[in-house]
Amino acid sequence: xxxxEHRTVxxxxxxxxxAEKGQGPIxxxxxxxxxxxxxxxxxxxxxxxxxxxxxxxxxxGYGDTDAPDSFTSYTTLHMVGDLIxxxxxxxxxxxxxxxxxxxxxxxxxxxxxxxxxxxxxxLVSLSIAFLPRNPDxxxxxxxxxxxxxxxxxCRFQEPGDIEAEFAQIGTARVLxxxxxxxxxxxxYLPKGKGFGDSPDTPIILPSWLTEEDVNYYTSKFEKKxxxxxxxxxxxxDLNWELTAPWTGTRVTVPVKFIAGDLDLAYxxxxxYIHNGGFKKDVPLLEExxxxxxxxxxxxxxPEEISKHVxxxxxxx
Numbered sequence: 001x002x003x004x005e006h007r008t009v010x011x012x013x014x015x016x017x018x019a020e021k022g023q024g025p026i027x028x029x030x031x032x033x034x035x036x037x038x039x040x041x042x043x044x045x046x047x048x049x050x051x052x053x054x055x056x057x058x059x060x061g062y063g064d065t066d067a068p069d070s071f072t073s074y075t076t077l078h079m080v081g082d083l084i085x086x087x088x089x090x091x092x093x094x095x096x097x098x099x100x101x102x103x104x105x106x107x108x109x110x111x112x113x114x115x116x117x118x119x120x121x122x123l124v125s126l127s128i129a130f131l132p133r134n135p136d137x138x139x140x141x142x143x144x145x146x147x148x149x150x151x152x153x154c155r156f157q158e159p160g161d162i163e164a165e166f167a168q169i170g171t172a173r174v175l176x177x178x179x180x181x182x183x184x185x186x187x188y189l190p191k192g193k194g195f196g197d198s199p200d201t202p203i204i205l206p207s208w209l210t211e212e213d214v215n216y217y218t219s220k221f222e223k224k225x226x227x228x229x230x231x232x233x234x235x236x237d238l239n240w241e242l243t244a245p246w247t248g249t250r251v252t253v254p255v256k257f258i259a260g261d262l263d264l265a266y267x268x269x270x271x272y273i274h275n276g277g278f279k280k281d282v283p284l285l286e287e288x289x290x291x292x293x294x295x296x297x298x299x300x301x302p303e304e305i306s307k308h309v310x311x312x313x314x315x316x
Contacts, residue, residue: 011085017064022048032103042302061228260293
């Protein structure tokens with residue numbers, strides 16, 4: 001990792017930490033929850049060696065990037081504003097860039113393509129398909145109705161509540177619980193019961209995740225806390241309100257979608273992805289790839305993901 005360069009860029013009123021390597025067309029890598037630029041470490045090295053400039057920020061609220069206090073500063077308008085500011089600062093000569101997003105990073109990438117399609121050459125979305133806005137019901141209402149109050153996204157809504165529980169469990173254990181989660185069923189976090197395991201039970205790390213990796217994540221989340229990342233969930237309904245003007249908007253950039261077959265975000269959305277809805281909303285959807293694996297597929301299958309990204313973007 002020593003060859004990866006790090007710096008801070010002032011964008012959209014915040015200081016954003018970025019990791020980057022290579023020269024050539026920019027590929028912007030956007031991480032999810034609870035992750036950092038570090039979740040793209042393998043892709044940064046692979047794609048930079050193939051003639052691209054790989055850039056992975058710590059998104060607003062994470063790692064060494066500023067974390068405004070209020071969840072109202074974590075809408076997709078803020079996030080896309082951060083990314084446009086970043087691209088203007090580091091690559092003004094490149095009118096369009098490639099974007100690769102995972103989890104929340106994918107959600108933000110879809111909105112970047114909706115708000116500013118003229119800045120995106122092509123998108124590779126991992127885990128999260130495009131989610132068209134339902135004009136009739138707020139998203140958290142739907143989550144509560146379908147999954148109940150113990151559903152993880154519902155548990156994340158009350159500021160300070162889940163943070164206190166995470167503090168009791170311990171940062172490293174919380175991260176291990178999330179990163180090793182491989183159940184395609186909905187994730188529930190009943191109040192006071194954490195992840196449902198005994199705090200004394202050791203968590204066995206998969207082959208793709210080392211103690212050193214966990215230590216890096218832990219060092220950053222212990223310093224910053226989880227609130228920044230949780231604020232993305234707390235802004236879900238605010239996003240719904242703010243995006244009313246984009247109801248019915250289709251995404252018009254070329255797209256490749258990749259998911260693990262055990263990824264709960266994929267399993268819960270299969271019908272939309274495979275039965276025509278996705279292609280209708282994203283007419284330039286070129287490929288849907290489902291591979292063996294869980295949610296954190298970019299870390300779990302780094303070589304395959306790097307190859308899928310390269311095979312797609314080299315066409316443009």
